[in-house]
Amino acid sequence: MDDGFVFSNVLIWLIPLVVALVAVIVTLVLLRRQDKGRAAVRPASRPPVAQGAPDQDTPAPSAGRLVRLRERLARSGSPFGAALLAVLSRDHLTDADWDELEDALLLADVGAGPATELIDALRTRVRVEGVADPSAVRTMLREELIRLVDPTLDRTLHTAGNPGVVLVVGVNGTGKTTTVGKIARVLVADDYSVLLGAADTFRAAAADQLQTWGARVGVKTVRADKDGADPAAVAFDAVKRGKAEGVDVVLVDTAGRLQNKTGLMDELGKITRVITREAPLTEVLLVLDATTGQNGLQQARVFAEVAGITGIALTKLDGTAKGGIVVAVQRELGVPVKLVGLGEGPDDLAPFDPEAFVDGILG
Numbered sequence: 001m002d003d004g005f006v007f008s009n010v011l012i013w014l015i016p017l018v019v020a021l022v023a024v025i026v027t028l029v030l031l032r033r034q035d036k037g038r039a040a041v042r043p044a045s046r047p048p049v050a051q052g053a054p055d056q057d058t059p060a061p062s063a064g065r066l067v068r069l070r071e072r073l074a075r076s077g078s079p080f081g082a083a084l085l086a087v088l089s090r091d092h093l094t095d096a097d098w099d100e101l102e103d104a105l106l107l108a109d110v111g112a113g114p115a116t117e118l119i120d121a122l123r124t125r126v127r128v129e130g131v132a133d134p135s136a137v138r139t140m141l142r143e144e145l146i147r148l149v150d151p152t153l154d155r156t157l158h159t160a161g162n163p164g165v166v167l168v169v170g171v172n173g174t175g176k177t178t179t180v181g182k183i184a185r186v187l188v189a190d191d192y193s194v195l196l197g198a199a200d201t202f203r204a205a206a207a208d209q210l211q212t213w214g215a216r217v218g219v220k221t222v223r224a225d226k227d228g229a230d231p232a233a234v235a236f237d238a239v240k241r242g243k244a245e246g247v248d249v250v251l252v253d254t255a256g257r258l259q260n261k262t263g264l265m266d267e268l269g270k271i272t273r274v275i276t277r278e279a280p281l282t283e284v285l286l287v288l289d290a291t292t293g294q295n296g297l298q299q300a301r302v303f304a305e306v307a308g309i310t311g312i313a314l315t316k317l318d319g320t321a322k323g324g325i326v327v328a329v330q331r332e333l334g335v336p337v338k339l340v341g342l343g344e345g346p347d348d349l350a351p352f353d354p355e356a357f358v359d360g361i362l363g
């Protein structure tokens with residue numbers, strides 16, 4: 001075999017081999033390129049859930065909530081309303097009957113002054129009008145209870161401002177954070193834009209709790225980046241940011257420690273001062289637990305003196321037969337009950353309406 005023959009034989013094998021190798025390399029390169037291209041578009045084309053956006057709720061509208069939640073009141077108030085009706089429906093009312101009525105009112109936490117007022121009004125009407133059929137008795141009691149609750153008070157939550165600022169105060173465990181969350185939902189349902197301020201910097205969990213409430217309805221929370229930060233600084237940041245972002249309402253949650261009156265006055269005083277540097281405080285809402293009765297009222301009085309409250313949110317009315325606390329608290333603190341909490345559900349907060357309330361406790 002000569003050299004020329006060997007060389008041409010090798011070439012015959014080598015050329016297809018090189019061509020095949022080049023083809024494999026080109027295919028591999030092309031495949032990798034395609035893969036890179038796909039990876040580049042993947043993040044943008046992913047569904048929004050993968051970006052961490054929360055599942056959002058559609059909160060129930062605020063109008064007519066007290067009527068819808070009426071059976072919760074009847075559950076809590078029936079011993080009170082039903083007891084009054086039972087006594088008043090008797091044929092000839094004796095002194096003992098009137099005493100029984102007064103006891104029922106006191107048991108329901110109406111308070112001594114308002115109880116006497118109601119008994120006097122009813123006695124006069126029974127004397128003048130007589131006690132006819134049960135429906136007339138019911139109408140009479142209904143009218144007098146509504147009068148006692150006072151339908152003339154302004155119960156609107158004041159939120160008109162740039163932004164409107166609602167500061168929420170009260171003893172710990174009364175339901176402040178829950179109520180702020182529920183109010184945010186009411187406002188969102190009524191088409192307001194809302195920002196939350198977690199000025200309870202006492203424990204980190206408090207800000208998490210608030211943030212969770214907000215996230216469910218797409219509302220942001222301004223919070224401190226460390227535990228024990230200055231609550232006034234957080235309140236200030238929240239209002240400042242609310243103003244900068246053109247938000248309608250900023251809701252500020254606070255801690256409820258009642259160390260002593262001076263400490264509380266200092267802390268709430270500072271929060272109030274820094275907020276009003278940015279925007280007027282349109283509402284200072286005191287949250288009061290209806291199940292704590294006269295004792296809770298005593299503690300609430302301290303907050304009322306210190307914080308200059310403009311309205312009351314009465315929580316846990318679903319868990320008590322003492323619906324009369326509505327009357328007592330308004331008399332004691334001199335401000336109207338504006339909202340009532342009727343359960344732990346996210347939409348179990350209702351604007352207070354005297355007529356629907358009285359209908360609820362009469363069952």
Ligand SMILES: Nc1nc2c(ncn2[C@@H]2O[C@H](COP(=O)(O)OP(=O)(O)OP(=O)(O)O)[C@@H](O)[C@H]2O)c(=O)[nH]1
Binds near residue numbers: 254342
């Ligand atoms: N049944 C019932 N429970 C309520 C109502 N409002 C609040 N709660 C419950 O009361 C408990 C305390 O509520 P929070 O909102 O954490 O109270 P808080 O005042 O913020 O408490 P601190 O931050 O510790 O001062 C929670 O278990 C709520 O679910 C209500 O209207 N009815």
Ligand SMILES: [Mg+2]
Binds near residue numbers: 176177178200206254
């Ligand atoms: Mg709280």
